[in-house]
Amino acid sequence: MNVKQLDAVNAYSQATRQLDKGGAAPREGVDGKGEGSAFSSLIEDAMGDVTKATATSELTGARALTDKADMVDVVTAVSNAEMVVQTVVSVRDKVISAYNDILKMPI
Template structure:
């Protein structure tokens, strides 16, 4: 693995921890079926996906605003570089997840009925 892949894995892991989902090293105590009454209180996959995408959009928007602040000499160059790298890592993670979803969909389509 290269460094960018490790950064993406770390970003994905921290996103899971922020969502309250156990990481690969943590033990998941109980998983309830999607249609059960217990699952209604927890966040659905769609809600988690929507929140993750809005967080990605917020990160990219923040890097843009810090860049504009730097042009107006209101922000430091280090802050600009940090926010741009963060936005790049988030975008690469989103693209990697999208590619995996498309690959999984293609695998499902290829399954015999």
């Protein structure tokens, strides 16, 4: 199992745990009251993962410049950050596609 598959499995299990733990009602957070929906918290966590992955990548790159990190660590961190960003972009594209499909539905 390579790193990308393992990251995908971990992300899926984390999302599943969060949805199970949240137990969001279908209309939770729709009126602007309350803590928000499970979907919004899932998106917030994904954006936090992107921020964390890119920060780790930058930090590892800076450590490599000062000979405190191995190039393998740099490549792994950059690859992980790229995978996380690609995952978020793919989810965004699917959400936009679903929204466009909803707009095309006859009333």
